[in-house]
Amino acid sequence: MKDINIQGIPIVVSKGNPYELGWQHGCAVPDKIKEEVELMLTLCEKNAGLGRNECLSIAGRFVPTIEKYNPDYLTEIQGIAEGAGLSFEEIIFLNARTEMLKLGNGTDRKDSISLKESGCTSIAVTGEVTKDGHTYVGQTWDNLHACLNTMIAHLVIPDSGTPSFFYVGEAGIISRMGMNSAGIGIGVNSLSTNGPVNFEGVPLQFVIRGVMDSANLAQAIESVTRMPNGAVNNIMIAYKDSEAVDVEIDHDNCECLYPVNSIITHTNHYEHPNRPHYPYYCIYTGSSIVRGGRSNKLMRLKMKEKGYLTTCDIKEVFTDHGNYPYSICVHCPNPEKELKFQHQTDCAFVCDLNDLTMDVAIGNPCKSGFIRISPFEDLV
Structure with a gap:
């Protein structure tokens, strides 16, 4: 299976020490990494008015904090850069793209590319209510149509003793949403405030990489909370031992949400009553409210109807078109825009954290359908 794609996106396998992991990643998909860097630079210019040199300089301010968090990650970034034929500064910028794009929050530039429609719907279900007693986690990833061209499926096998992990996401990123070989899986949702x-x-x-390097749920939570975060975001973490927690990240702290009757969903707005804290307030769209409430309702209706849940139930929710086109499965709601700057569901996945399988759909899952992969068996 090493030489085939997943519904058209390349599979990359990286093994070894931090530099080798990065080098192999960069060498495998240099064109996709370069395209993703240029796309993010374009968005920063349009939304925040920042030129290339400004973007690289500003993103470089994160380097001391990253080194304190885990210096091996900077070594891996250097490997990605050299493997792809890019600069260290460009790959740091790419891996700080979430924070860099948030610099444009609250601006109203004439040629800006609105990211408000970009969102994700995350779902976790623990073993008390699943038919096979397994724990599942997954999400839709809603982003620009252009990101379809830069996506990869990546299996990372460190020689450091940390778990292997597998994710689907943009090329050149040190880690994205997925699962590790210890039975940790995550979904991620962007949040916005005026902070x-x-x-x-x-x-x-x-x-995210810190979570993926974790051997259990406690370590994973501490990977999010042990140092301040660069910007507001949400990480849903599930674990094979019938556990899940959702961590809402504020500017200087975090709060946790727990499953209600073994089901938890999250979208792109805060749900914990203590976050965000004054004087900051949550900025969200109506789509996030609808997707959050609807995904939760649909999962509980399925549970009430059958008395148990399966991965198929989550996959069905991820194809839902209620409130179309601003639905859980998003369909380019702004056709007047250039296609590459329109928003849609670029992928969806569901992880079984006990079997360590992932059901993946590239593009709108209602069209592409899901395929199952066992990355720690199929790709090693």
């Missing part, structure tokens, strides 16, 4: 980016905090992609 500042914290350049003394850890950028989201490195926090």
Whole structure:
């Protein structure tokens, strides 16, 4: 299976020490990494008025914090850069792209590319209510149509003793949403407030990597909470031992949400009553409210109807078109825009954290359908 794609996106396998992991990643998909860097630079220019040199300089302010969080991650970034034929600064910028794009929050530039429609719907279900007693986690990833061209499926096998992990996401990123071989899986949702980016905090992609390097749920939670974060975001973490927790990240702290009757869903707005804290307030769209409430309702209706849940139930929710086109399965709601800057569901996945399988759909899952992969068996 090493030489085939997943519904058209390339599979990358990286093994070894931090530099080797990065080098193999960069060498495998250099064109996709370069395209993703240029796309993010374009968005920063249009939305925040920042030129290329400004973007690289500003993103570089995160380096001391990343080094404190885990210096091996900077070594891996250097490997990605050299493997792809890019600069260290460009790959740092790419891995701080979440925070860099939030610098444009609240601006109203004439040629800006609105990211408000970009969102994700995350769902976790623990073993008390699943037919096979397994724990599941998954999400839709809603982003620009252009990101379909830069996606990869990536299996990372470190020689450091940390778990292997598998994710689907943009090329050149040190880690994205998926699962690890210890039975940890995550979904990620962007959040927005009127607050500042914290350049003394850890950028989201490195926090995600910290979770993926964790051997159990306690370590995973501490990977999110042990240092300040670079910007507001949400990480849903599930674990094979019938556990799940959702961590809402604020500017200087975090709060946790727990499943209600073994089901939890999350979209792109805060749900904990203590976050965000004054003087900051949550900025969200009606789509997030609808997707959050609807995904929760649909999962509970399925549970009430059958008395148990399966991965098929989550996959069905991820294809839902209620409130179309601003639905859980998003369909380019702004056709007047250039296609690459329209928003849609770019992928969806559901992980079984006990069997360590992932059901993946590239693009709108209602069209592409899901395929199952066992990455720690099929790709090794």
